[in-house]
Amino acid sequence: xxxxxxxxxxxxxxxxxxxxxxxxxxxxxxxxxxxxxxxxxxxxxxxxxxxxxxxxxxxxxxxxxxxxxxxxxxxxxxxxxxxxxxxxxxxxxxxxxxxxxxxxxxxxxxxxxxxxxxxxxxxxxxxxxxxxxxxxxxxxxxxxxxxxxxxxxxxxxxxxxxxxxxxxxxxxxxxxxxxxxxxxxxxxxxxxxxxxxxxxxxxxxxxxxxxxxxxxxxxxxxxxxxxxxxxxxxxxxxx
Amino acid sequence: xxxxxxxxxxxxxxxxxxxxxxxxxxxxxxxxxxxxxxxxxxxxxxxxxxxxxxxxxxxxxxxxxxxxxxxxxxxxxxxxxxxxxxxxxxxxxxxxxxxxxxxxxxxxxxxxxxxxxxxxxxxxxxxxxxxxxxxxxxxxxxxxxxxxxxxxxxxxxxxxxxxxxxxxxxxxxxxxxxxxxxxxxxxxxxxxxxxxxxxxxxxxxxxxxxxxxxxxxxxxxxxxxxxxxxxxxxxxxxxxxxxxxxxxxxxxxxxxxxxxxxxxxxxxxxxxxxxxxxxxxxxxxxxxxxxxxxxxxxxxxxxxxxxxxxxxxxxxxxxxxxxxxxxxxxxxxxxxxxxxxxxxxxxxxxxxxxxxxxxxxxxxxxxxxxxxxxxxxxxxxxxxxxxxxxxxxxxxxxxxxxxxxxxxxxx
Numbered sequence: 001x002x003x004x005x006x007x008x009x010x011x012x013x014x015x016x017x018x019x020x021x022x023x024x025x026x027x028x029x030x031x032x033x034x035x036x037x038x039x040x041x042x043x044x045x046x047x048x049x050x051x052x053x054x055x056x057x058x059x060x061x062x063x064x065x066x067x068x069x070x071x072x073x074x075x076x077x078x079x080x081x082x083x084x085x086x087x088x089x090x091x092x093x094x095x096x097x098x099x100x101x102x103x104x105x106x107x108x109x110x111x112x113x114x115x116x117x118x119x120x121x122x123x124x125x126x127x128x129x130x131x132x133x134x135x136x137x138x139x140x141x142x143x144x145x146x147x148x149x150x151x152x153x154x155x156x157x158x159x160x161x162x163x164x165x166x167x168x169x170x171x172x173x174x175x176x177x178x179x180x181x182x183x184x185x186x187x188x189x190x191x192x193x194x195x196x197x198x199x200x201x202x203x204x205x206x207x208x209x210x211x212x213x214x215x216x217x218x219x220x221x222x223x224x225x226x227x228x229x230x231x232x233x234x235x236x237x238x239x
Numbered sequence: 240x241x242x243x244x245x246x247x248x249x250x251x252x253x254x255x256x257x258x259x260x261x262x263x264x265x266x267x268x269x270x271x272x273x274x275x276x277x278x279x280x281x282x283x284x285x286x287x288x289x290x291x292x293x294x295x296x297x298x299x300x301x302x303x304x305x306x307x308x309x310x311x312x313x314x315x316x317x318x319x320x321x322x323x324x325x326x327x328x329x330x331x332x333x334x335x336x337x338x339x340x341x342x343x344x345x346x347x348x349x350x351x352x353x354x355x356x357x358x359x360x361x362x363x364x365x366x367x368x369x370x371x372x373x374x375x376x377x378x379x380x381x382x383x384x385x386x387x388x389x390x391x392x393x394x395x396x397x398x399x400x401x402x403x404x405x406x407x408x409x410x411x412x413x414x415x416x417x418x419x420x421x422x423x424x425x426x427x428x429x430x431x432x433x434x435x436x437x438x439x440x441x442x443x444x445x446x447x448x449x450x451x452x453x454x455x456x457x458x459x460x461x462x463x464x465x466x467x468x469x470x471x472x473x474x475x476x477x478x479x480x481x482x483x484x485x486x487x488x489x490x491x492x493x494x495x496x497x498x499x500x501x502x503x504x505x506x507x508x509x510x511x512x513x514x515x516x517x518x519x520x521x522x523x524x525x526x527x528x529x530x531x532x533x534x535x536x537x538x539x540x541x542x543x544x545x546x547x548x549x550x551x552x553x554x555x556x557x558x559x560x561x562x563x564x565x566x567x568x569x570x571x572x573x574x575x576x577x578x579x580x581x582x583x584x585x586x587x588x589x590x591x592x593x594x595x596x597x598x599x600x601x602x603x604x605x606x607x608x609x610x611x612x613x614x615x616x617x618x619x620x621x622x623x624x625x626x627x628x629x630x631x632x633x634x635x636x637x638x639x640x641x642x643x644x645x646x647x648x649x650x
Contacts, residue, residue: 113275
């Protein structure tokens with residue numbers, strides 16, 4: 001059995017103290033495996049974003065451990081967490097967060113640049129990845145010259161160009177129309193299947209379930225249900 | 240021209256973007272190919288809000304020009320204070336004990352010359368007379384002048400930068416040498432002009448260029464004997480002695496011997512006299528302190544303006560910096576972006592300031608108080624500008640290191 005790409009064990013997270021104390025996550029156990037697209041589903045305020053932040057090494061859990069590609073993040077300093085993100089995780093954001101002053105090619109190349117990958121090889125990799133998401137004609141365009149769907153494809157290209165083991169996508173289709181949403185999910189699904197990456201997609205949109213290998217439901221900071229979409233082995237886990 | 244470029248994109252941004260094209264200079268030159276996007280990002284962040292960039296540049300230019308002019312005035316003033324000392328060839332200056340600078344009136348008994356000559360190591364002793372007097376213009380108006388009486392035949396201090404006539408003309412009685420920058424003040428127009436000093440008729444025998452007094456009172460060179468008459472000093476007194484030593488003599492030992500042998504005097508090497516003069520005018524009068532304070536103010540103003548601009552630019556791009564952090568960019572990568580912005584500000588700002596500074600130097604070249612900008616000052620100002628801009632980046636860096644990368648998930 002292959003090692004999980006990201007593994008959260010008994011993770012809890014709380015914020016504030018005294019009357020302002022809030023428990024955002026309660027005893028979460030979750031693994032993300034390579035070649036699998038997991039959908040994280042839950043109502044607003046259920047803790048999806050907090051969980052994504054912890055799995056993405058942007059936030060430290062109050063209790064529990066997170067392991068990314070075998071490396072535990074417990075006690076890691078911000079620079080060490082940044083290194084883990086740099087080496088193993090790619091992010092896709094709801095608002096894309098592209099750099100408005102950089103071209104499409106530069107936005108994607110930036111993910112390589114922060115890893116110290118420069119020169120012709122980096123440029124070739126950038127062009128190749130943009131071609132794979134159908135954006136070759138837009139290499140020199142600026143984000144403001146692209147549609148929402150195109151911008152999200154640039155963001156996906158940026159997330160995968162450095163070949164991270166895990167892609168964490170925060171509501172990647174929320175700002176897109178149905179067709180672009182489906183196209184985005186198709187790309188993310190292909191990344192999981194064809195490139196063997198672990199993909200976690202946070203979404204509200206039940207129309208996207210068709211792309212999921214596994215659906216995880218979160219509510220009030222706790223995982224309520226985990227459902228495999230593989231019909232031959234339907235495995236609903238009720239907590 | 241790139242089809243996607245809109246008119247709002249700065250020309251520099253367009254040029255930088257073109258570097259990415261296949262077959263471009265960027266692709267052909269390994270050095271450029273390996274260039275990080277740090278520079279590109281920094282440049283575009285700066286050029287995105289051109290108004291803010293211009294405001295920042297103006298702050299730097301104002302600051303650097305202010306520092307440049309203040310320091311230039313300091314050097315100009317400093318040079319003028321010691322101009323006579325700088326142009327006098329002597330081993331030691333003998334002045335009375337209370338004398339602080341060349342123009343500070345000093346009275347020494349002429350008979351002291353013989354006592355000085357008897358001191359071991361002393362070769363020659365040349366007396367000199369200096370003092371204020373009154374110059375009567377042809378129209379009858381009076382103006383004050385500063386007489387420098389010299390004994391050229393025995394190696395007294397001679398006028399320099401003579402552009403008309405010769406210094407030797409002073410050997411002719413009632414002949415003086417003036418500087419052409421004081422033509423209007425003295426009502427003279429060159430060699431052959433006449434006037435009166437303390438009622439005695441004088442003729443201009445030679446003209447110099449650029450010998451200006453920091454007191455703004457014109458220097459007038461004359462023969463030593465005439466100087467006594469012009470200043471009203473009795474011939475038994477002199478203002479200073481120029482002492483030259485024998486080749487084998489030790490300057491410091493001879494200086495000590497002179498001071499211990501004759502009371503009420505100072506024996507100063509040119510360096511000591513220069514330092515004493517500068518110290519008095521620049522620091523004891525507060526003139527230098529005012530110039531240095533002005534320069535310091537310039538540095539503070541520049542630092543605050545650049546810091547404010549970089550901070551506001553960083554704040555505007557906070558989500559981009561948070562995205563960089565989320566992508567795993569190291570702190571040093573992010574620092575580089577901000578410092579690169581600061582350096583671009585510094586280099587462009589300094590270049591503009593240097594142009595303005597050279598214009599100021601040009602326009603003050605013939606004025607009573609020159610702004611003197613030396614190559615060393617240019618280098619020091621450039622370093623100061625870089626340091627100022629990098630220090631200014633600290634507030635922006637302080638803001639960025641506190642940004643939580645998770646904020647990109649909440650917007």
